[in-house]
Amino acid sequence: MNRPCLIRLADVVKHYTNGDVTAVDHVSLAIMEGEYVVVMGPSGCGKSSILNLMGALDHSTSGEVYFREQSLSKHASLDRLRANEIGFVFQAFHLLPTLNVLENVQVPMFGKPWSVAERVSRARVLLAMVNMTHRAAAMPQRLSIGERQRVAIARALANDPAVLLADEPTGNLDSKNGEEVLAIFRRLHEDRKMTLVVITHSDQVAEQAERVIHLKDGRIDRETLTNLRSPN
Amino acid sequence: MRFYNLILSNVLRRKLRSSLTVVAVAIAVGSVVALVGIANGFRDSFLEFYKAADVDMVVVRSGSQRRLTSTLDETLADRIQALPGVKEVVPGLADIVSFSEANLFVVPISGLIPETHVFDHFKITNGRTLLKTDKKSIVLGIDLAQALGKEVGSKLDVVEGQPFEVIGIFDSSNVFESGSILMPLIDLQELMGREGQVSGVSVTVKDPNDHAAMERLSEQIKGLEHGLSVRTTREHVESLSEIQMAIAMAWLTSTVAILIGTLGTLNTMFMSIQERVREIGILRALGWERKRIVAMILGESVAISFFGGLVGAVGALLLVQLLTRLPAVNGLIQGRIDWVVLLQGISISLLVGFIGGLLPAISASRLTPAAALQS
Numbered sequence: 001m002n003r004p005c006l007i008r009l010a011d012v013v014k015h016y017t018n019g020d021v022t023a024v025d026h027v028s029l030a031i032m033e034g035e036y037v038v039v040m041g042p043s044g045c046g047k048s049s050i051l052n053l054m055g056a057l058d059h060s061t062s063g064e065v066y067f068r069e070q071s072l073s074k075h076a077s078l079d080r081l082r083a084n085e086i087g088f089v090f091q092a093f094h095l096l097p098t099l100n101v102l103e104n105v106q107v108p109m110f111g112k113p114w115s116v117a118e119r120v121s122r123a124r125v126l127l128a129m130v131n132m133t134h135r136a137a138a139m140p141q142r143l144s145i146g147e148r149q150r151v152a153i154a155r156a157l158a159n160d161p162a163v164l165l166a167d168e169p170t171g172n173l174d175s176k177n178g179e180e181v182l183a184i185f186r187r188l189h190e191d192r193k194m195t196l197v198v199i200t201h202s203d204q205v206a207e208q209a210e211r212v213i214h215l216k217d218g219r220i221d222r223e224t225l226t227n228l229r230s231p232n
Numbered sequence: 233m234r235f236y237n238l239i240l241s242n243v244l245r246r247k248l249r250s251s252l253t254v255v256a257v258a259i260a261v262g263s264v265v266a267l268v269g270i271a272n273g274f275r276d277s278f279l280e281f282y283k284a285a286d287v288d289m290v291v292v293r294s295g296s297q298r299r300l301t302s303t304l305d306e307t308l309a310d311r312i313q314a315l316p317g318v319k320e321v322v323p324g325l326a327d328i329v330s331f332s333e334a335n336l337f338v339v340p341i342s343g344l345i346p347e348t349h350v351f352d353h354f355k356i357t358n359g360r361t362l363l364k365t366d367k368k369s370i371v372l373g374i375d376l377a378q379a380l381g382k383e384v385g386s387k388l389d390v391v392e393g394q395p396f397e398v399i400g401i402f403d404s405s406n407v408f409e410s411g412s413i414l415m416p417l418i419d420l421q422e423l424m425g426r427e428g429q430v431s432g433v434s435v436t437v438k439d440p441n442d443h444a445a446m447e448r449l450s451e452q453i454k455g456l457e458h459g460l461s462v463r464t465t466r467e468h469v470e471s472l473s474e475i476q477m478a479i480a481m482a483w484l485t486s487t488v489a490i491l492i493g494t495l496g497t498l499n500t501m502f503m504s505i506q507e508r509v510r511e512i513g514i515l516r517a518l519g520w521e522r523k524r525i526v527a528m529i530l531g532e533s534v535a536i537s538f539f540g541g542l543v544g545a546v547g548a549l550l551l552v553q554l555l556t557r558l559p560a561v562n563g564l565i566q567g568r569i570d571w572v573v574l575l576q577g578i579s580i581s582l583l584v585g586f587i588g589g590l591l592p593a594i595s596a597s598r599l600t601p602a603a604a605l606q607s
Binding site: 052055057058059077079080081082083084086088090094096097098099102103106107108110111116119120155158159 | 603605
């Protein structure tokens with residue numbers, strides 16, 4: 001059965017620094033609902049730029065980015081799109097230092113019509129999912145690196161997004177913590193059929209994706225399908 | 233977690249910077265509360281004088297902003313007394329004298345008709361009050377008596393070479409009266425060479441609640457003579473140049489302080505934004521709309537300023553209390569500040585917070601998420 005297209009880039013170009021740097025060079029790709037896609041490539045090949053464009057964090061210089069076939073350049077509110085449909089996991093975690101773990105997970109929920117009790121309840125469920133319930137009252141500075149990334153994942157899932165975009169989620173983690181994060185991603189993909197787009201240098205991460213997009217100099221070099229991909 | 237928890241945690245995160253901004257706003261608000269409060273107290277002292285003497289209307293020469301420059305014919309009082317609705321009329325002459333040996337340079341002196349209603353509110357603490365038969369006799373306010381070292385029975389040269397006998401000392405709730413001299417009208421007229429003249433006429437009406445009747449009486453008094461100003465006591469007090477100048481100076485000085493407080497808040501918030509660019513990028517990436525970013529920054533700014541306002545208001549109250557205990561100002565200012573002035577001060581602190589945080593808030597909300605995250 002064909003899966004609907006969730007995110008589509010149509011001949012997208014992204015220049016930086018007044019056109020001196022072309023980070024994304026006429027890229028066209030599609031991310032289907034429920035797909036687990038990894039984007040790989042050497043440093044500076046445009047991986048993060050593509051992720052930013054997919055996540056409506058940045059605007060393309062030319063071409064169009066579509067979310068559920070709606071052009072982002074014509075979207076009524078990219079902030080609301082990010083709040084409701086997109087979850088971000090950053091390499092540097094980016095937890096807010098003045099809030100504890102439970103509060104950090106609730107930060108994306110402020111735009112939702114939920115009561116304080118509902119927000120807290122949802123946050124606790126998410127923390128349980130990433131095995132961080134016991135650290136709900138801890139401040140981010142007191143967490144290990146692996147714990148911080150798990151909290152960041154819980155936060156990214158706060159509003160039950162359609163897609164999780166992760167920029168080098170295991171880049172700062174040791175192998176044990178990296179595996180824990182990958183296990184969480186696996187569960188999200190298999191159990192919740194979540195769409196995942198992960199940027200990584202790691203072959204270990206790429207192994208569990210359905211499709212791997214290889215970038216080079218801002219262009220798609222090749223795409224490979226893994227054994228995990230189900231026929232559609 | 234509520235939104236205001238986030239705001240407060242951000243404010244408390246930078247304790248030193250927030251504290252310095254609180255101090256700046258506190259000084260601004262404290263200046264307003266103290267200076268305007270003192271100026272209003274100055275005005276209220278005058279009002280209390282008339283209220284204590286049961287005066288409802290004051291008649292002075294039109295165009296005279298200061299009591300001392302108003303000149304009326306003494307016989308006007310009798311003509312006003314004859315009008316319907318008038319209970320009592322008390323003419324008075326006001327002037328100032330100096331006692332350089334005691335470093336007192338602006339001492340009010342009032343010439344009034346003894347044994348009239350206007351003397352009822354003076355509490356004689358020593359000696360007796362003035363009688364119509366008294367000549368070359370004076371009654372001193374208690375603060376003035378202490379400053380001059382005079383007792384009942386002493387002599388005082390009101391004007392050089394013109395000794396008067398102190399026959400009584402009085403206390404008054406009005407700070408100016410307690411530092412003044414009272415003497416028979418006729419004596420003061422003779423002393424100052426203003427025979428047949430008075431500065432103003434105080435009028436007590438039969439029914440002060442009948443505003444329509446007071447309006448009619450006012451018109452009738454104005455009709456007695458050209459160039460008369462007839463005002464209620466409040467209108468009269470508020471028209472005095474001393475009062476207007478005091479209040480204007482208070483606000484003028486306070487405005488400078490408010491400006492400094494606002495600039496301080498603006499600086500703090502802009503610096504805060506500069507340091508939190510990435511944090512703002514994270515919030516945008518998490519789906520926070522621009523208006524929520526603006527609300528957060530403005531909330532922080534208003535919270536800091538509001539606290540500064542509270543500190544300033546309390547500080548001003550304590551300062552004024554302290555000032556009233558100093559010998560140099562004793563009797564000149566009142567120790568209480570009206571709640572309206574406190575409210576004005578707090579409102580100004582909120583305004584300072586809003587203005588100081590608005591530009592930084594808008595600036596913060598305009599950052600694109602990607603650019604902010606990369607900073």
